[in-house]
Amino acid sequence: MSFEAHPVSAPDEALDADRARQAQRATWVSVAVNVVLTVLQITVGLISHAQSLVADGMHTLSDLLGDFLVLFASRHGASPADELHPYGHGRYETAASLVLGLVLAGVGAGFLLTAAVRLQSLESLPQLHPMALWMALLTLVGKEGLFRYMLAVAQRLRSPMLVANAWHARADAASSLVVAVGIGGSLLGYRFLEPLGAALVGFMILRMGAMLGYEALRELIDTGVQPDEVARIRETVTTTPGVIDVHELRTRRMAHRVLVDAHVRVDARISVSEGHRIAELARHRVRSRHEDVLDVLVHVDTEEDQMAALGRTLPGREALVAELDALLGDVPQAAPAVFHYVGERVEAEVYLPFEWCADTDRLAGLQQRLRDYGNGASSHWGQIALLCKIAP
Missing domain, CATH: 1.20.1510.10 (Cation efflux protein transmembrane domain)
Structure with missing residues (x-):
């Protein structure tokens, strides 16, 4: 993103x-x-x-x-x-x-x-x-x-x-x-x-x-800034809370100012809004600590680019939702499912109404059905977590 x-x-x-x-x-x-x-x-x-x-x-x-x-x-x-x-x-x-x-x-x-x-x-x-x-x-x-x-x-x-x-x-x-x-x-x-x-x-x-x-x-022709300045900018981005790694850090000059592009890796299981906050924090830190920097474009990755390439064949959200709805059958969902693309697998978080979770037998049956499906019928599913929503 x-x-x-x-x-x-x-x-x-x-x-x-x-x-x-x-x-x-x-x-x-x-x-x-x-x-x-x-x-x-x-x-x-x-x-x-x-x-x-x-x-x-x-x-x-x-x-x-x-x-x-x-x-x-x-x-x-x-x-x-x-x-x-x-x-x-x-x-x-x-x-x-x-x-x-x-x-x-x-x-x-x-x-x-x-x-x-x-x-x-x-x-x-x-x-x-x-x-x-x-x-x-x-x-x-x-x-x-x-x-x-x-x-x-x-x-x-x-x-x-x-x-x-x-x-x-x-x-x-x-x-x-x-x-x-x-x-x-x-x-x-x-x-x-x-x-x-x-x-x-x-x-x-x-x-x-x-x-x-x-x-x-x-x-x-967009020649980058000196290597020592690139190293200082990299250090600023790397030490931003929530950033795991920095790669593809690129710079170019525009008169007396500098433009920066950076790819940062964050935890694959955080929300989009938290990833956005980490990117904005990294951007603010670079601009405030490097006075020549005009602006920073931050691209958020959840894994190394080599691993991301392996997951490009995984189905998109529309196909995953259809597959999950068919698997759940008449089980109600309290909120849209959340999917995490981790390596070559898709992990899911399914939110169930609190009153539905109180029926332990029904919940145990659903868990077994999901476990069997993930182990046999489909190769792209990883962990599917069932979560009870207790507040709107």
């Missing part, structure tokens, strides 16, 4: 909305910094004939695209669950990270190609102006400060998308350092250093884009 994941509660939706607001505020700060740096880098790069600075400015321009992707994903990813998206819209963040990774990889490849062409014609490269060096250093300071700010916000909100954007800023800072070294070396007479710096920047950007795209793709 399966107990489906419940919709995300109102407090969870409020937390997600607040998280989205903080993510958008941090991203707007990044937008403002990148707009200023893009204009300055491209302008100064063109005036000073520093192609590496222009390339770095175009890299910063790609950051703006990344920022707007983050804003879009933060807004739509925080939307509450609905009929078509019962688990919410967290995959917007993952999709944005994948697009950002592809953009970075493309920009990096373009830088590498341009730098390779320029390295083959060093004599034709124009003389650089010193202002290019100062602009590269200013960009380095601005990008490093933006990285530290964005990473702090990302870690507080546990947002992979903001972490990606923060490390994008750190990659920019590193590329600005390479550009500054290249421009400085070129001003000292080592003209090959400036296009070489542009090539190194291109490689760094390409590598970062490939890593971001790979991680986003892993999430989109």
Whole structure:
């Protein structure tokens, strides 16, 4: 039996909305910094004939695209669950990270190609102006400060998308350092250093884009969480009162949250309502003890899957009731019979009126009839218990 994941509660939706607001505020700060740096880098790069600075400015321009992707994903990813998206819209963040990774990889490849062409014609490269060096250093300071700010916000909100954007800023800072070294070396007479710096920047950007795209793709194909976290979740479910065993525990990520599926084994003779209560308790324990878990789907088993396969040929309730009614004849039943599928046998609980149980001779005759039938005429019956109902 399966107990489906419940919709995300109102407090969870409020937390997600607040998280989205903080993510958008941090991203707007990044937008403002990148707009200023893009204009300055491209302008100064063109005036000073520093192609590496222009390339770095175009890299910063790609950051703006990344920022707007983050804003879009933060807004739509925080939307509450609905009929078509019962688990919410967290995959917007993952999709944005994948697009950002592809953009970075493309920009990096373009830088590498341009730098390779320029390295083959060093004599034709124009003389650089010193202002290019100062602009590269200013960009380095601005990008490093933006990285530290964005990473702090990302870690507080546990947002992979903001972490990606923060490390994008750190990659920019590193590329600005390479550009500054290249421009400085070129001003000292080592003209090959400036296009070489542009090539190194291109490689760094390409590598970062490939890593971001790979991680986003892993999430989109439902890669599970780390084994140590799976072990902790398994321990939480296993120690739930009423759970005998846990198997087929599966996890998958949705942005910063985790979805869990688990099969738990309980006593075969408990009621459906008690099995449901055990499943709900296991679900509550996992969600309360593992803050990244969005929801848990618990499937209740009464025996190991190998044993359950053996009982698939057993008759269903309708056939069992008809067979039992024919066996009981005119014996009244005070309540519907309860059947337990245990291995390759079906056990039954038959409820008789209290006044009928008072006739010991009649009861003994019925017991003997059931015993003979179970031992000879039928192979699928196990124990049949006769119970007296003394209250409505």
